[in-house]
Amino acid sequence: DTAVSQTPKYLVTQMGNDKSIKCEQNLGHDTMYWYKQDSKKFLKIMFSYNNKELIINETVPNRFSPKSPDKAHLNLHINSLELGDSAVYFCASSLWRDSEAFFGQGTRLTVV
Amino acid sequence: GESVGLHLPTLSVQEGDNSIINCAYSNSASDYFIWYKQESGKGPQFIIDIRSNMDKRQGQRVTVLLNKTVKHLSLQIAATQPGDSAVYFCAERERTSYGKLTFGQGTILTVHP
DSSP states (O other), X not given: OOSEEEEOSEEEEOTTOOEEEEXXXXXXXXXXXXXXXXXXXXXXXXXXXXXXXXXXXXXXXXXXXXXXXXXXXXXXXXXSOOGGGOEEEEEXXXXXXXXXXXXXXXXXXXXX | XXXXXXXXXXXXXXXXXOEEEEEEBOOTTEEEEEEEEEOTTSOOEEEEEEETTOSXXXXXXXXXXXXXXXXXXXXXXXXXXXXXXXXXXXXXXXXXXXTOOEEOOOEEEEEEO
């Protein structure tokens, strides 16, 4: 059973396109996150939702819009993709803020 | 601003040796620290955590040491195995950060048979 699953695993798209990445967790956690990992392996938080409510919104271009239809799902929609958006995007979840975060396998986004 | 860890260093060890991976953090308000292991093509995997009211915690083959005086965290891996080869990240969380983890740059560990 996959605890945190993301789709797709790979995404190659042209500049200017709009794309979405989906994430689901079956751990019963109430907090979900999106992290971005750049080419130097640096991991940085983008967003966090707790029970469908946005609680962390780091300095991210407003072309990135997260959506949480329920507490088990957190999707990431990206408008007008740019070359600099190429990275690996990780979804994660935790039992509120008092425990470790479990990460998905990542979505490697390549913008050409 | 907040920062954890160093530029991506590398550590090469022989199978069976003990490994020590170090991490520096700068946010004195952090009260929770985690070590993650990331294998190629996979997401970070939880190894061990420690809260700021402790200075040492042991798991299976791993030990985390926390020195709050100098804001230093280390991960010790006993009897390192080839399967331990990966990038290791330390991460910190501030009490009021709503679960936000701030990651260091990571250390590449290579274990030679």
